[in-house]
Amino acid sequence: MLDVYTQISSIPIGYNHPALLKLMSNPNNLSTLVNRPALGILPPENFPDKITESLLSVAPSGMSRVQTMACGSCSNENAYKAMFIWYRNKERGNAAPVDDDLTSCMINKSPGCPDLSILSFMGGFHGRTLGCLATTHSKAIHKLDIPSFDWPIAPFPRLQYPLEEFTRENAQEEARCLEEVEDLIVKWRQKGRPVAGIVIEPIQAEGGDNHASPDFFRNLRNIARKHGAAFHVDEVQTGGGATGKFWAHEHWGMDDPADIVSFSKKLLTGGYYHKDELQADKPYRIFNTWMGDPSKNLLLAEVLNVIRRENLLEEVTRSGKSLMNGLYELQAQYPGILSRARGQGTFCAIDICDDATRNSLLLKARDKGVLLGGCGDKSIRFRPALIFKEYHVHMFLNIFNDVLAQHK
């Protein structure tokens, strides 16, 4: 099998990488595998060093703190909590909470449990636990029947392709979405549910691989700052190198791109980076029993070594170019089936004429030995591991071409 989906984008350097097999065979690591600590109260003696050489070695620009978590949903849930805590502390002028705060919160009431909100985007996906789900808007089946919060939802730009032919239209579309973001912030403040944070993916993945320009994100970051909201970039799917940079937001070219960056999947452990001021002011506010898993951190440290040693980000950039060129060619060849080829690095996608054809292509490709995934209403997303080389691209394109030819 040629796996171009990699367990929903969560296998960073392929299956059974020799470096990882060696690592897990090392008797020195046995203790980490069998004695999982409660990291929040009894971290292993060398844990700060381990975090420094793994997660902190790839910290996003402007961030020197990281909080590990067990999965992507917990990462976002706790990132939202960090933003709420930060926002309320600002509102209180960093004074201690009063009795009314402490008693009302015990029964889920304001002011202790305040009517704050997180602004998210239509088409976004940030997880499926109740807090995350209130910011997820990709498919109805994810949300149906689950109680939610009255939080604002902005439109995400719907770009027209090819980009170079629609420069003006796309700029207008992005401006429209940004305007709507500001309107919503004002409206929710007036409603008494101020926006404490804005959460967005650098590329909406589950929602259909929707891209926006670096300019859009830079402006959005400024809007967040202007209105006193934290800016949370969710890199659960985009993080870890698949766009050709370790973090997709690096393509925006900013020194101070975000207040919080969450991750999981290819990082093998969940968690989030944050600026100093987003550190909760007291212990046990951001807390749970495990708070991650040092055995996953062991694996991550070795994955990062492999990425550096084998220059995998360059590999991704190279493979990504071949993949995009191949998709452009196929799209020209099968205009009735394919459109909107798009991507960054190997984090690519293409639209299929309709949902039924998409699903049939996915099955036919699988039967020919290529594992792919869908996203959005009718897109196919490509999520190979970072070791996906140009010859893999050609293998894939040949098989995909066969599938399309047979379909026609």
Place this chain on the structure above:
Amino acid sequence: MLDVYTQISSIPIGYNHPALLKLMSNPNNLSTLVNRPALGILPPENFPDKITESLLSVAPSGMSRVQTMACGSCSNENAYKAMFIWYRNKERGNAAPVDDDLTSCMINKSPGCPDLSILSFMGGFHGRTLGCLATTHSKAIHKLDIPSFDWPIAPFPRLQYPLEEFTRENAQEEARCLEEVEDLIVKWRQKGRPVAGIVIEPIQAEGGDNHASPDFFRNLRNIARKHGAAFHVDEVQTGGGATGKFWAHEHWGMDDPADIVSFSKKLLTGGYYHKDELQADKPYRIFNTWMGDPSKNLLLAEVLNVIRRENLLEEVTRSGKSLMNGLYELQAQYPGILSRARGQGTFCAIDICDDATRNSLLLKARDKGVLLGGCGDKSIRFRPALIFKEYHVHMFLNIFNDVLAQHK
């Protein structure tokens, strides 16, 4: 160190157990350690067998299904979702959702995101993600500044000790709480936020090791059934053998104790068991990327072998009796400091005269080599591993006696 807290009750059979070290050294298990699958779409070939020999071999009475998750919070969040989905399907007479359901849920509005609630108990703890946190009511610092849901909160019985002296008062207290539960269910139905499920711990752990009688739980289960609400027993802290039975709810002596039982900690993987009717009707409703971790399931299977081979539940019952007898004696000896010794198996606790004394005793015990944890306002909880034998009990009691003597 004598660890009587075991990473917040999450180490089942002690540190570096030879059986676990052997398991993790077995090269056949390497692949499971380095290739974490997306369990919801591509489970390993033998995963159903692995689940049958591990989690399903200790399934609670009446339950033949289990859903694994990565941690305790995700387990409860998804259990709540399962109850909401089940409840709404009942309301719709199992008909398909209409267009209005599917469009309104995308923007967090009813009827698609319905105003349903989960009834929880004051003093309860069910996790710290936003859905769980709306049912957690143990300490203000857990909840402060985090938006919540308007869900009903019932009083948990506050029993008086020693139990045999307060039979009548405690029965009255339990009846009062049950009455309040029914009142709240009616009130929230009238408010338009019907109770889809009731969640409770068999022993409120984080909230102060609060116990109630089997009779209380049996009546509560009946109330849930009478009002068409699902009954969710949260065994994240109580499950795994520490009460002398594998599940604490087994002490209630019921064939059909619950609709959902969630777990984590000593089970090493999170998840929940459920009755057939609580199975979501469609794929991708209860879903995330990892949905647990087969490497944790490997460890659990071996832990269960050890529990059986070494008769650890009997060991726990024996050690628990010695521990309780010792606590009764110390309580008689230090009536100004200790009160309300209580427990089941080795899942025991005792109250200290005040918070400051409690914290001072915890530190002094630690300095003498005993690791203990607090819970509630002024309790100490004992959470040894299942291999805590009678000689460990005596070691602990001697040291604790020294600490108390010095304090006096």
